Amino acid sequence: MQSGLERFLQDPALRAPLQGRRVALLAHPASVTRDLTHSLDALAALPDVRLTAAFGPQHGLRGDKQDNMVESPDFTDPRLGLPVFSLYGDVRRPTDAMMAPWDVLLVDLQDLGCRIYTFITTLRYVLEAAAAHGKAVWVLDRPNPAGRPVEGLALRAGWESFVGAGPMPMRHGMTMGELGHWFIELLGLDIEYRVITMQGWRPDTAPGFGWPTERTWVNPSPNAPNLSMARAYAGTVMLEGTTLSEGRGTTRPLELFGAPDIDTRRLLADMRALAPDWLRGCVLRECWFEPTFHKHVGQLCAGVQIHVEDPTHYDHAGFQPWRVQALAFKALRRQAPGYPLWRDFPYEYELGKLPIDVINGSPLLREWVDDANATPADLDALARPDEAAWIDTRQPHLLY
DSSP states (O other), X not given: OBOHHHHHHHOHHHHGGGTTOEEXXXXXXXXXXXXXXXXXXXXXXXXXXXXXXXXXXXXXXXXXXXXXXXXXXXEEOTTTOOEEEESSSSOSSOOHHHHTTOSEEEEEOOOOSBTTSHHHHHHHHHHHHHHHHTOEEXXXXXXXXXXXXXXXXXXXXXXXXXXXXXXOOSBOOOOHHHHHHHHHHHHTOOOXXXXXXXBSOOTTSTTTTTSOTTSOOOOSSTTOOSHHHHHHHHHHGGGGGBSSBOSTTSSSTTSEEEETTOOHHHHHHHHHHHOGGGGTTSEEEXXXXXXXXXXXTTSOEEEEEEEOOOTTTOOTTTOOHHHHHHHHHHHHHHHOTTOOOBOOSOGGGOTTSOHHHHHHTSSHHHHHHHOTTOOHHHHHHHHHHHHHHHHHHHGGGOOO
16 A cells, blocks of 8 residues: 555656645655654655745654644744644644645544544644645555544534534544545635545455554654554543543553453443443453553553454444443443533633533433433434435545
8 A cells, every 4th residue: 555645656647746845844844754854844754845835733743742732833844944833732723824824734644534523623623724834735645554444423603613623523524535525515615725645545354454554653743643443442431531540641541441449350240231232343342451650640540442453353444432431431320320420621722611511412312321311222313314414514524
């Protein structure tokens, strides 16, 4: 498989339309070639590309910020002398000054295939800014490691945020290049937009089902360490809105969950009793862990790890990470109805809204969990129409 970046570097004809134009790059640590050269360095070495600026999303161009809601400043790249603008610092949207030094923005971001991953929102914001300033955006496309499956409630109107760029379900099943086409249609943008497509990406093929397993995994964000995390993330990301640990401060973040005061053996039994069909395609293992930082730091937590790596039990089409995690919340409510599950703080700077609602793009998931009479079939009745509608909506924009 060749990424969009690799095709762009290899083929001068793809670069020819940039002649005489100033070029900027939006990238992060996973923006690398097959031989692990960072895209900023690879582009700077091209004699026919005039690189004049760079941008970094959340966690920074080089990935220096470890946790969420830790901002990065603007700086000058010490080797290349280029201005590097932060889109997760004083601003989330490019300012007029940030737009001035370039004509074409190359976007080279490795996504995880989940609505809440903020690189998607950053793509929307740069498209809007480029349309307003008469600038062009080209996406150097990369694989969606979670593949094509779709799952979750669609974000409701009025719930847009930095972790909710538009009315898509939690697991969208598209690449960044494809999402750019969808944003342009959704927002009615008039913009020069181009996708440098991948070659040989096969999202329906084992064993990677979206991720070419022969390639090196580079963390696109600090707590995205492997393919297993990417597969589970559309569910485990909801833990950020709860008092349960999502495994930050362990070596398997966002693949496990737990707390010091829950009975995981009973939790698993209740999950299997409530909705066994929701647990297909993975293995849930009772475990123990002690976070070295973040929630429940230094405390022994009873936990559950979601295993999706062994091809003998991983079913790519059957695995439903969003439902697995929702079911865990529901089972915990059965075990301890008064458990203080939901955190309350300005998640991604959203005031007056519970983080779990910001994450899900509405209160519907939380209300389902908290309603003692609501069944798994009730959540299915909410989510299935959203999932079917999204599959239809995205179809015209698929490139592979």
